[in-house]
Amino acid sequence: MQLTYTFLYTVCFNVRSLDLRWGEVYLLFSSYNVDIMVLLEVSKFDQVTIVTAFPNHLLFYQEGENAHRGVLNLVQQTVPVTRVPCHLASVCVVDLHLDETLRLIGMHAPDRKSWSCNDLSSFFLTNSIICGDFNVDLTEDDTRTSLRSDRTIDYAFAKGTQVTVQVHEGATTSDHKRIILVSAVEDNRKNMASQTSWPVFSSFLSYVFPFWEKQWSAFKMNEIYNNFTRFLSLLAARCTRTFPLKLARPAIPPELRSKLSYSRALSFKAKQTGDMKLKIESAKARNVVRRELSDATAVVQLAADYFEKLFEEPSDTRPHPYTDSPLVLSLQNNSPIPDVTYTDVLKVVKTRNTYQMPDKFKNVRIILLPKKDAICPPDQKRPISLIDSFLKIQERLYLNRFMEIKTFRTSVRDTR
Numbered sequence: 001m002q003l004t005y006t007f008l009y010t011v012c013f014n015v016r017s018l019d020l021r022w023g024e025v026y027l028l029f030s031s032y033n034v035d036i037m038v039l040l041e042v043s044k045f046d047q048v049t050i051v052t053a054f055p056n057h058l059l060f061y062q063e064g065e066n067a068h069r070g071v072l073n074l075v076q077q078t079v080p081v082t083r084v085p086c087h088l089a090s091v092c093v094v095d096l097h098l099d100e101t102l103r104l105i106g107m108h109a110p111d112r113k114s115w116s117c118n119d120l121s122s123f124f125l126t127n128s129i130i131c132g133d134f135n136v137d138l139t140e141d142d143t144r145t146s147l148r149s150d151r152t153i154d155y156a157f158a159k160g161t162q163v164t165v166q167v168h169e170g171a172t173t174s175d176h177k178r179i180i181l182v183s184a185v186e187d188n189r190k191n192m193a194s195q196t197s198w199p200v201f202s203s204f205l206s207y208v209f210p211f212w213e214k215q216w217s218a219f220k221m222n223e224i225y226n227n228f229t230r231f232l233s234l235l236a237a238r239c240t241r242t243f244p245l246k247l248a249r250p251a252i253p254p255e256l257r258s259k260l261s262y263s264r265a266l267s268f269k270a271k272q273t274g275d276m277k278l279k280i281e282s283a284k285a286r287n288v289v290r291r292e293l294s295d296a297t298a299v300v301q302l303a304a305d306y307f308e309k310l311f312e313e314p315s316d317t318r319p320h321p322y323t324d325s326p327l328v329l330s331l332q333n334n335s336p337i338p339d340v341t342y343t344d345v346l347k348v349v350k351t352r353n354t355y356q357m358p359d360k361f362k363n364v365r366i367i368l369l370p371k372k373d374a375i376c377p378p379d380q381k382r383p384i385s386l387i388d389s390f391l392k393i394q395e396r397l398y399l400n401r402f403m404e405i406k407t408f409r410t411s412v413r414d415t416r
Contacts, residue, residue, distance in 0.1 A: 014176035
């Protein structure tokens with residue numbers, strides 16, 4: 001199994017009473033993609049408020065020497081984590097179960113503590129990270145570390161793993177600066193999946209097609225090609241949603257999933273507007289899905305019909321350009337059609353042999369499309385060259401040029 005590297009973003013912040021700096025913590029969380037937050041000197045807090053504000057995080061709290069020196073660890077649910085029992089006050093220990101277990105220790109060491117630093121030795125593993133307020137300046141050990149002293153007392157140490165430590169210089173009302181830790185760890189778990197909304201991708205691409213058609217220029221072909229491929233990559237990434245696999249429900253048929261999505265949308269709108277009718281309608285839609293899911297026979301039959309239709313042999317119907325095409329109404333039906341010489345036709349056809357192509361057509365980027373399932377890991381996807389997408393522009397330009405000749409000469413039908 002191929003190993004992949006995952007970056008874990010950890011923020012260590014001495015809040016000195018969470019009630020006073022609750023806004024700063026939430027702003028920091030919403031502004032950055034933080035996986036783990038270590039909050040120090042946390043006073044008593046409302047657990048319901050924390051769970052509501054961070055619904056996708058697990059909460060681990062360790063009480064301190066008094067009511068204002070607790071340690072709170074918030075870990076995303078996508079990271080497998082377990083709590084390690086620790087009897088030391090103001091020390092919270094958790095294990096992150098990746099390819100190798102990584103132990104994270106968040107601590108606050110006040111001047112008057114009931115334990116010594118040697119007591120932490122038993123908690124270290126092969127791969128460990130300890131961060132927090134050590135309340136000591138390593139360069140000036142004998143000096144005081146009061147609130148008004150300019151001392152470096154917040155540290156992060158790593159054992160068996162590499163960690164990049166940065167100081168967040170943003171504005172804060174706390175006398176401690178926030179520490180950002182970035183660690184690269186090997187992770188071979190397939191706990192995340194992605195789903196791309198290709199109808200949205202296709203619709204938006206059709207919407208911006210006139211723009212790229214105007215941008216076409218034979219003199220800037222390489223530049224336009226690079227911009228177009230970059231645009232396709234960004235558009236595909238924008239239409240892709242990443243989510244934990246444990247939150248996916250591939251066993252539920254798509255029809256029922258759409259009903260659940262509709263019910264959630266109504267419920268969200270009802271909470272915003274306070275409309276009781278929407279709330280009742282949302283509950284009715286949710287109850288309908290529950291009744292259908294409770295009937296195992298109906299669910300199995302519905303899933304069987306869906307997959308039977310999905311894997312059935314496609315039937316391609318190619319209409320005849322003359323007999324199956326609709327009648328074309330033109331204002332020039334009674335006017336005679338002028339003659340077109342064979343030389344004029346060859347002149348248009350031979351222009352395809354003199355067109356220019358971008359230099360990077362032999363070394364193009366690719367995008368990944370799912371083979372069968374809409375939700376599948378990357379190894380079950382197939383690469384699609386972006387040449388096909390780019391050639392659509394040239395095909396459209398050639399068609400427009402041919403239609404201009406047809407308009408002036410009126411030599412062929414619109415169905416051609």
